[in-house]
Amino acid sequence: MRYFITGCAGFIGSNLTDKLLKEGHEVIGFDNFSTGLDEFLIDAKKSSQFTLIKDDLLNREAVEKAMQNVDAVFHMAANADVRFGTNHPHKDLEQNTIATFHVLEGMRANGVKRIAFASTGSIYGEAETIPTPEHAPFPVQTSLYGASKLAAEGMIQAYCEGFNFQSYIFRFVSILGERYTHGHVFDFYKQLLQDPNKLMVLGNGKQRKSYLYIQDCLDAILFAMEKAQDKVNIFNLGTDEYCEVNNSIGWICNYLGFNPERSYTGGERGWIGDNPFIFLDTSKIRQLGWKPKLNIQEGVMQTIKYLHENPWVLEKRT
Amino acid sequence: MRYFITGCAGFIGSNLTDKLLKEGHEVIGFDNFSTGLDEFLIDAKKSSQFTLIKDDLLNREAVEKAMQNVDAVFHMAANADVRFGTNHPHKDLEQNTIATFHVLEGMRANGVKRIAFASTGSIYGEAETIPTPEHAPFPVQTSLYGASKLAAEGMIQAYCEGFNFQSYIFRFVSILGERYTHGHVFDFYKQLLQDPNKLMVLGNGKQRKSYLYIQDCLDAILFAMEKAQDKVNIFNLGTDEYCEVNNSIGWICNYLGFNPERSYTGGERGWIGDNPFIFLDTSKIRQLGWKPKLNIQEGVMQTIKYLHENPWVLEKRT
Numbered sequence: 001m002r003y004f005i006t007g008c009a010g011f012i013g014s015n016l017t018d019k020l021l022k023e024g025h026e027v028i029g030f031d032n033f034s035t036g037l038d039e040f041l042i043d044a045k046k047s048s049q050f051t052l053i054k055d056d057l058l059n060r061e062a063v064e065k066a067m068q069n070v071d072a073v074f075h076m077a078a079n080a081d082v083r084f085g086t087n088h089p090h091k092d093l094e095q096n097t098i099a100t101f102h103v104l105e106g107m108r109a110n111g112v113k114r115i116a117f118a119s120t121g122s123i124y125g126e127a128e129t130i131p132t133p134e135h136a137p138f139p140v141q142t143s144l145y146g147a148s149k150l151a152a153e154g155m156i157q158a159y160c161e162g163f164n165f166q167s168y169i170f171r172f173v174s175i176l177g178e179r180y181t182h183g184h185v186f187d188f189y190k191q192l193l194q195d196p197n198k199l200m201v202l203g204n205g206k207q208r209k210s211y212l213y214i215q216d217c218l219d220a221i222l223f224a225m226e227k228a229q230d231k232v233n234i235f236n237l238g239t240d241e242y243c244e245v246n247n248s249i250g251w252i253c254n255y256l257g258f259n260p261e262r263s264y265t266g267g268e269r270g271w272i273g274d275n276p277f278i279f280l281d282t283s284k285i286r287q288l289g290w291k292p293k294l295n296i297q298e299g300v301m302q303t304i305k306y307l308h309e310n311p312w313v314l315e316k317r318t
Numbered sequence: 319m320r321y322f323i324t325g326c327a328g329f330i331g332s333n334l335t336d337k338l339l340k341e342g343h344e345v346i347g348f349d350n351f352s353t354g355l356d357e358f359l360i361d362a363k364k365s366s367q368f369t370l371i372k373d374d375l376l377n378r379e380a381v382e383k384a385m386q387n388v389d390a391v392f393h394m395a396a397n398a399d400v401r402f403g404t405n406h407p408h409k410d411l412e413q414n415t416i417a418t419f420h421v422l423e424g425m426r427a428n429g430v431k432r433i434a435f436a437s438t439g440s441i442y443g444e445a446e447t448i449p450t451p452e453h454a455p456f457p458v459q460t461s462l463y464g465a466s467k468l469a470a471e472g473m474i475q476a477y478c479e480g481f482n483f484q485s486y487i488f489r490f491v492s493i494l495g496e497r498y499t500h501g502h503v504f505d506f507y508k509q510l511l512q513d514p515n516k517l518m519v520l521g522n523g524k525q526r527k528s529y530l531y532i533q534d535c536l537d538a539i540l541f542a543m544e545k546a547q548d549k550v551n552i553f554n555l556g557t558d559e560y561c562e563v564n565n566s567i568g569w570i571c572n573y574l575g576f577n578p579e580r581s582y583t584g585g586e587r588g589w590i591g592d593n594p595f596i597f598l599d600t601s602k603i604r605q606l607g608w609k610p611k612l613n614i615q616e617g618v619m620q621t622i623k624y625l626h627e628n629p630w631v632l633e634k635r636t
Contacts, residue, residue: 086480089426093419097469101411108407124456125475137453138442140550141475151415151469157443157459162404162590232458272480 002026004070004112006057006103007077009036011179012118014044015214016074016221021047030066031077032056034095037316040179057099063106072114074221075103078149080182082122083271085144096148097155104159116168116221119153121210121236121280122146123171131281134171134234142275153234160231168225170217173238173280176303177214181317184209184245185300188252189307190314192260199253199260202270205246208277210238213299216292223290236280243296245270251300320344322388322430324375324421325395327354329497330436332362333532334392334539339365348384349395350374352413355634358497375417381424390432390543393421396467398500400440401589403462414466415473422477434486434539437471439528439554439598440464441489449599452489452552460593471552478549486543488535491556491598494621495532499635502527502563503618506570507625508632510578517571517578520588523564526595528556531617534610541608554598561614563588569618 003020007013008029013036017027026049029041033054044050055062057077067073079095100117107115123146124132125139141147159165174183191199220237228235253259268276294302307313321338325331326347331354335345344367347359351372362368373380375395385391397413418435425433441464442450443457459465477483492501509517538555546553571577586594612620625631 085476089419089423089477089480093416093473097415098411101407105407135455138456140552141472142479144473144476144480147469147472147476150472151465154459154465154468155411155462158403158462158465159407161460162407162462234458 001071002028002069004028004030004067004073006030006073006075007036008052009033009038009040010076011181012175012214012217013076014040014179016076016218017041017044017050019218021049025049027051028053028066028070030055030057030063039312057102058094060102060105063102064109067106067110067112070110070112072116073103073107073112074116075100076118078118079145082143082145083274086272089144092144092148096145097151100152100155104155107165108159108163113164114166115156116225117152117156117170119169119171120146120149121171121173121238121278122275123150123153126275130277131279132236133281134236134284157232167232168221168228169232169234170221170224171234171236171280172217173210173212173278175214175217176211176299178302178306180214180303180306181313185248185252185303186307186317188249189304192252192256192258193314196256196258197260199249199262201245201249201262201264203245203267203274204264205244205249205262206268207245207270207274208242208279209245210242210278210280211296211299212238212292213294213302216294220285220290224285224288227288235285236282237285238280238282239292239296240282241296242279248300251297252304255301255304319389320346320387322346322348322385322391324348324391324393325354326370327351327356327358328394329499330493330532330535331394332358332497334394334536335359335362335368337536339367343367345369346371346384346388348373348375348381357630375420376412378420378423381420382427385424385428385430388428388430390434391421391425391430392434393418394436396436397463400461400463401592404590407462410462410466414463415469418470418473422473425483426481431482432484433474434543435470435474435488437487437489438464438467439489439491439556439596440593441468441471444593448595449597450554451599452554452602475550485550486539486546487550487552488539488542489552489554489598490535491528491530491596493532493535494529494617496620496624498532498621498624499631503566503570503621504625504635506567507622510570510574510576511632514574514576515578517567517580519563519567519580519582521563521585521592522582523562523567523580524586525563525588525592526560526597527563528560528596528598529614529617530556530610531612531620534612538603538608542603542606545606553603554600555603556598556600557610557614558600559614560597566618569615570622573619573622
């Protein structure tokens with residue numbers, strides 16, 4: 001198969017690129033390298049099956065041109081900066097909503113009908129039903145990031161109805177593992193490397209979060225695309241557990257052998273729009289036959305191990 | 319109060335403009351006249367309290383400039399062309415999603431914190447729960463129009479969380495009454511004037527639709543803004559009944575004294591994305607104390623009467 005992957009130099013996109021190449025597929029990777037890293041594509045670039053296009057999804061013509069003869073699209077590119085959304089509201093609109101529109105129009109222009117989309121559990125806002133199933137009550141958005149992903153989901157669904165597309169929408173918890181460079185675990189690790197005796201925690205540390213290991217996430221995506229054949233296929237992806245921010249701090253400190261003094265900014269939210277409790281009901285994809293191989297603690301450990309072995313990553317993300 | 323109304327020359331916007339002026343308020347009206355009509359503002363223009371700005375919501379600077387010293391915004395402008403959305407997918411994105419973003423940014427730049435938004439029952443897609451309440455299960459979008467309104471709702475909600483806005487989101491059924499120039503009733507009336515003996519109906523005529531009379535709609539909006547004081551206030555607006563397309567045809571024919579031969583294109587949908595059953599649960603706003611004065615049949619009659627007395631409207635909408 002010939003696949004088109006947006007955000008191919010990003011955390012999830014580059015891991016997916018490597019996996020699909022390894023399975024013998026052809027991959028057209030598209031990335032503007034705003035947050036993607038060349039280093040994540042070192043393996044991919046060794047493959048004759050891989051084509052890299054450095055361009056921006058806001059360049060609609062480039063997207064259209066790059067998508068020729070493609071069997072399916074994995075739309076992984078995003079402004080994933082949830083926390084600082086209010087600093088630059090246009091970013092979520094442009095890089096998530098409008099970029100997705102260009103992907104859909106590129107597909108339409110090239111007769112591509114199948115799309116997998118990296119959405120987020122953030123679109124449930126502060127859910128009333130926890131664990132939150134895909135058919136939870138109509139949510140109220142609490143972040144520009146969630147709102148822009150919701151906008152993208154809605155367009156994808158409308159293209160399925162209007163243009164006979166087939167879509168796979170994956171609402172992720174936070175993903176971690178190899179090439180993870182963004183979020184709680186990364187921030188804590190970085191702080192501790194700078195000063196092993198102090199750790200500043202946003203909020204009260206009791207925020208309950210869910211994580212999924214990157215390889216489990218990719219397995220779930222490919223599994224669902226093989227097994228589910230509705231017009232619009234929506235799946236929550238996560239493990240069947242959650243942890244407190246304090247838990248992950250404990251695991252990280254244990255691994256590193258540090259015992260820092262923790263200071264808390266206080267409050268049940270780390271920042272405006274931070275969700276104090278994210279836990280998705282993943283029974284829909286489990287009933288299809290998938291389950292994760294790693295639990296949250298193992299995923300966090302795998303991540304710290306990766307960061308430890310790849311100190312260059314921290315220099316790239318200052 | 320000093321209000322900013324987008325789409326002030328449109329069906330709902332112009333009626334709202336007249337109503338607020340009549341109540342003694344100041345109104346800054348903004349319209350690009352892509353579908354709005356100068357004729358709808360004849361009364362408004364007589365008022366010294368009315369300022370008209372002819373510009374486009376895609377012109378972000380113009381929006382910002384126009385919104386100075388405003389107390390609240392009524393965002394009524396939209397591409398309301400549900401049926402032909404797939405002919406030009408960019409229209410819904412631009413005129414609904416991006417336009418709403420510019421309205422929100424204009425508010426932020428001017429310190430305006432209160433917004434009422436004309437959303438739509440279309441965002442429930444083909445709802446499983448009927449009548450459909452505001453907290454219905456997370457819907458799947460079936461039209462680009464619905465998707466773009468959902469995108470706008472999401473952004474508005476995120477601005478409430480991120481920038482301390484207060485919002486009133488109204489999910490309308492189809493609105494009709496004075497200045498109605500778009501939709502089933504209008505199309506049927508126009509066909510019958512051209513040939514009283516023939517009527518072509520899209521679908522099987524059994525599509526079940528809900529309508530609300532424009533003055534009831536405006537009353538509900540102002541009522542909710544007075545009574546409800548949450549950060550995000552979402553209300554379905556409609557009557558507590560629905561009718562079949564065939565019913566409204568009967569009422570129209572009766573009124574006109576015509577007995578046309580009806581031909582049906584067939585199928586339970588009039589067009590791709592047409593929703594065969596729209597019926598909203600309006601108990602939330604009813605519990606607040608509002609109820610409509612006119613039922614659906616009375617609203618349809620009022621509309622036909624208006625169209626009959628204003629033949630110029632039909633010439634404008636060819």
